[in-house]
Amino acid sequence: MKCNIKQLTIFLENKAGELSVLTHILSKNGISIKSILLADSTDFGLVRTIVDNPEKAKTVLEDEGFSVRFTDVFGVKIEDVVGSFDKAVSALSEAGINILYTYSFYEASTGIFIFSVDKDRFNDAIAALQAKNIEIVQAKHFYE
Amino acid sequence: MTFSKNESLCRDELQAWQLKHLKETLLRVYHLVPFYKKKFDEHGVLPQDVKSLEDLAKLPFTKKKDLRDNYPFGMFSVDMDQIVRIHSSSGTTGKPTVVGYTEHDMDIWAEVMGRAFTMGGVTCQDIMQNSHGYGLFTGGLGFHNAAERMKIAVIPSSTGFTSRQLLLLKDFGATVLTATPSFALHMAEVAKAEGYDIAKDFKLRVGFFGAEPTSEGLKNEIAHIWGIDYHEIYGLSEIIGPGVACNCKHSNLLHIHEDHFYPEIINPETGEVLPEGTRGELVITTLTKQGLPIIRYRTGDITSLTRIPCRCGRTIGRIESIVGRSDDMLLINGVNVFPSQIEHVLSKQEGITLNYQIIADKKGYLDKLEIDIELDEHLISDDVSYLGSLKKNLEHALLNNLYINVEVKLVAPKSLQRSEGKAVRVVDKRPK
Numbered sequence: 001m002k003c004n005i006k007q008l009t010i011f012l013e014n015k016a017g018e019l020s021v022l023t024h025i026l027s028k029n030g031i032s033i034k035s036i037l038l039a040d041s042t043d044f045g046l047v048r049t050i051v052d053n054p055e056k057a058k059t060v061l062e063d064e065g066f067s068v069r070f071t072d073v074f075g076v077k078i079e080d081v082v083g084s085f086d087k088a089v090s091a092l093s094e095a096g097i098n099i100l101y102t103y104s105f106y107e108a109s110t111g112i113f114i115f116s117v118d119k120d121r122f123n124d125a126i127a128a129l130q131a132k133n134i135e136i137v138q139a140k141h142f143y144e
Numbered sequence: 145m146t147f148s149k150n151e152s153l154c155r156d157e158l159q160a161w162q163l164k165h166l167k168e169t170l171l172r173v174y175h176l177v178p179f180y181k182k183k184f185d186e187h188g189v190l191p192q193d194v195k196s197l198e199d200l201a202k203l204p205f206t207k208k209k210d211l212r213d214n215y216p217f218g219m220f221s222v223d224m225d226q227i228v229r230i231h232s233s234s235g236t237t238g239k240p241t242v243v244g245y246t247e248h249d250m251d252i253w254a255e256v257m258g259r260a261f262t263m264g265g266v267t268c269q270d271i272m273q274n275s276h277g278y279g280l281f282t283g284g285l286g287f288h289n290a291a292e293r294m295k296i297a298v299i300p301s302s303t304g305f306t307s308r309q310l311l312l313l314k315d316f317g318a319t320v321l322t323a324t325p326s327f328a329l330h331m332a333e334v335a336k337a338e339g340y341d342i343a344k345d346f347k348l349r350v351g352f353f354g355a356e357p358t359s360e361g362l363k364n365e366i367a368h369i370w371g372i373d374y375h376e377i378y379g380l381s382e383i384i385g386p387g388v389a390c391n392c393k394h395s396n397l398l399h400i401h402e403d404h405f406y407p408e409i410i411n412p413e414t415g416e417v418l419p420e421g422t423r424g425e426l427v428i429t430t431l432t433k434q435g436l437p438i439i440r441y442r443t444g445d446i447t448s449l450t451r452i453p454c455r456c457g458r459t460i461g462r463i464e465s466i467v468g469r470s471d472d473m474l475l476i477n478g479v480n481v482f483p484s485q486i487e488h489v490l491s492k493q494e495g496i497t498l499n500y501q502i503i504a505d506k507k508g509y510l511d512k513l514e515i516d517i518e519l520d521e522h523l524i525s526d527d528v529s530y531l532g533s534l535k536k537n538l539e540h541a542l543l544n545n546l547y548i549n550v551e552v553k554l555v556a557p558k559s560l561q562r563s564e565g566k567a568v569r570v571v572d573k574r575p576k
Contacts, residue, residue, distance in 0.1 A: 009526040011519055013555055039528045043535070043553055046528055062521065065558040069523035100527070116526070 002139045003126055004072040005114070006054040010047040011067040014040065022047065022066065029060045034142050035114060037103040048103070050114065052143055072122060075137035076129060078104075078111045088113065088134050095128035097121045112137055147262040148255060150403040151458045155451070158459065161403055163197055165431035170194055170203075173437050176221040179214055180439065200408065200429060201417050205440045211241040211382065220244050221437050231381050232280045233480060243282075243381050244435040250289065252432055253384050256401045257290030260390035263399070263456075264350040264375045266320055268295035273318035275327055276355075276478075277303040281547075282385025283355060283478065287322045290387070296320070303327055306334045314345045321351040322377075324478040325358045325366055329509035332369045343371055352377050354386055355478035357466050359576065360396070376465055382441055383428050389463055394455040397462035404432045407461060408440070409449050412470035423448045425470045426463065444471045472570065474504055476511045479548050483569050486515060486550075489541050495524045495534055501560050505573040514551045515542070521557045 012018045019038075026033060036049040048071070051057045058068045078084045092099060092115070100116040117125045126136055146152055153161065170191035173180040184190065187204050194200060211219055220227065222244075229245040245253065266272070272291050278284030284302055291298045299316055301309050303323070309331060313321070321328065328351060335342055348370050353363075354377035367374040378398050379386035388405050389398035400407050405428045409418045412425040426443045430436075446468040451461045474481045483502055490498060499518040504511060517538070525531065535552045542550040561568050 007526075009523060011523050011531075011554075011556055013559065041528055041532055044531065044555075046526065046531070048526070065556060067519045067521055067523040067557050069526055071526040 003074045003136045004122070005050055005075055005137070005139050005142060007071045007073045007114070007116070008047075008049050008051065008054055008057055008061075009069045009071050010049070010061060012045045012047055014042065014044055018045075019047070021064075022061065025060055025064050025066075026051065026057060029056065031057045031060075035103065035105040035112075037101070037114075039101070048101075050142055071116060072119070073114050073116045074122070074126060075112045075114050075141070077135040077137055078113055080109050080111060085111075085113065087132065088129060091128050091132040091134060092117070092125055095124055097125045097128065145262060146456075146458060147259040151259060151399070151401075151460050153403075153459060155459065158403060159197060162406055162431060165403075166197065166200065166406065166429065167191065167194065169429070169431055169433075169437050170439070172221050172434075173439060177219060177437075179210065179219060197406070200406070200440065203440055205415065205427065205442050206438055207442050208241060208382070208444075211243075212239050215239045216242040217244065219436055219438070222246055222434055227435055229285075231282045231285075231385065233381055240280075241382065245384075246434040249384070249433050249435045252404055253286060253387060254290040254293040256384065256387040256404060257286065258294050259399075259401065260352060260375065260377055260387055261291070261294060261296065261320075263390055263392040264320070264352060264373060265393070266294075266296060266350060270320050271297045271299065271316060271318045272320040272322060273299045273301050273309070273313055273316070275301050275303055275309060275321065275323035275331070276386075281479070282379070282381045286379070286385035286387065287352070306331055307338065310335050310338065310340060313348070314340065317347045319347050319349050321348050321370070321372070323351070323353060324355050325353045325362060326356060326477060326506075326509050326511060328353060328366050328370065329362075332366075333508055342369065346370070348372050350375065352390070354378055356475050357468070360465075378463070378466065380443060380445075382436075382438060383430060383443075384433070388428070391462075392454065392456040392458065395462060397450065397454075397464060399454065399458055400449070400461050400463050402461050404430065406431055407449055407463065409447070412442075412446075420450055421448055423464075423467065426466075442470075444469050444473055446470055474502070474513075474570065474572070476504065476513050476548050479546070481513070481546055481548060485546055486542065489545050490515075490517065490538070493534070493538055493541070495520055496538075496554070497521075497557065499557075499560055501568060502570045503573065504570070506575070511574065512551070513548060514553060516553045516555045516560060518557050518560055519554055 032052045034050045039046045061068050076088050102115045104113045174191045189202050226246045227244040232240045232242045274287045276283035350373045352375045363374045377386045378389040389400040391398045408427040409424040410427050418424040426445045426447050428441050430438050445466045447463045453459045497518045501516045503514040538552045
């Protein structure tokens with residue numbers, strides 16, 4: 001099972017309208033955004049997004065002058081009940097894995113949490129979660 | 145009243161003095177500085193070929209690059225046991241330019257500064273607050289040493305810490321202020337904001353300002369706000385530091401102490417010497433210096449020269465307040481900055497491109513330098529704090545190398561304005 005999801009990280013200057021330039025390029029090229037997270041500082045922001053066609057998205061964004069990078073992340077399926085997110089985070093914590101950032105989105109009554117961890121602990125993280133019977137989302141889930 | 149008789153010699157006497165000292169200087173550099181021997185030989189000219197002041201035009205120019213190439217002490221004409229002071233300015237490619245003074249050079253420096261103070265009517269009765277930066281730059285210590293020699297009470301307040309400066313200015317009752325023009329305006333602004341009554345609270349009556357190109361309007365504004373006589377001091381470390389020229393009360397033109405610093409005005413393109421009254425690049429030959437004598441030094445400053453005697457009685461020549469530069473040097477709060485120095489610092493940092501834009505602007509009365517840098521097309525990190533530290537690292541490196549505070553802004557690839565495919569390197573938004 002392949003669980004590496006290719007997240008796009010895109011550099012944005014902090015100025016009005018920058019995000020819409022980016023979303024417009026994706027929409028014009030028929031690329032669907034599955035999830036998006038904005039991290040910002042005073043001068044600039046980083047957009048982290050999961051789309052249905054990351055390779056194409058990177059190409060069209062770079063063509064328009066955006067600075068883009070792929071980062072491997074993974075997704076965890078979580079039931080909409082109290083304690084389920086805690087269970088996933090605890091599994092990683094017990095395995096000594098540092099979560100760099102996490103964000104989520106919902107499909108029907110299931111939530112998917114996206115995690116970014118240190119690159120060299122990626123496989124350990126997957127193993128730790130699977131050992132607790134936590135379902136990892138297959139990468140192909142997002143792609144056509 | 146003049147400080148020394150050399151300021152008002154008749155032209156023949158002055159020229160005789162200049163020629164005698166020029167000949168001595170040429171012999172000194174030819175025999176003691178291998179750089180000059182090599183350069184004169186390559187040019188096929190010997191010191192004895194210079195028989196008149198006009199013959200100086202036969203000699204090659206010296207450039208800032210020559211000082212760097214001979215870093216640190218290769219241009220000195222004395223051994224270190226004779227040197228009593230070393231100053232330095234930031235370098236273009238990491239290496240600074242270095243200047244050294246003998247005891248005799250310090251005397252000359254104090255003398256030309258003493259002439260400037262005398263032009264402003266300053267005596268040993270005065271208290272001088274010296275708000276020029278102390279340290280490797282010649283500004284702070286140049287004023288300090290000369291004022292002490294004249295028995296003027298000096299307050300070495302240096303630059304910055306504006307509120308404290310104002311407190312000292314009021315409580316110690318300084319009558320003379322020395323600073324960059326922009327800092328003098330900044331001080332006035334802060335004084336108003338802090339509720340000082342400038343006319344009542346301070347005793348200033350004269351100020352010496354320099355190290356920045358300054359319009360007549362701005363000079364009048366500073367004179368008016370502080371209620372002082374404004375004197376402009378011109379200088380550069382390669383020649384001696386502040387004190388190369390200064391205006392008296394009768395003229396806006398600056399008396400250039402040509403018995404020590406022989407001026408020529410040249411066409412910066414062709415190197416040809418231009419007649420009096422024509423604007424061009426100022427070239428200076430030191431006539432009396434020992435530590436670092438310098439022949440036909442290209443200052444890069446654009447001005448004109450006149451030898452019409454001044455109403456004050458001085459006969460030495462006068463130059464206009466500097467009107468511009470013949471190169472791309474920027475002056476940021478009195479500090480020289482070349483775009484190539486910035487590029488050198490940027491070139492050592494991973495994750496950015498060398499597509500950058502230097503934006504000089506004013507924040508209040510002070511100069512502010514911002515550098516917009518395009519990120520690498522392929523973002524090298526997914527981490528906000530990494531980009532934050534990239535910005536901090538660059539600002540730190542620029543402060544360390546150029547001695548100035550720069551605000552770095554990371555921008556998207558290909559976002560900077562371009563002209564015929566090339567990024568526009570310098571945008572100077574400061575009012576002229």
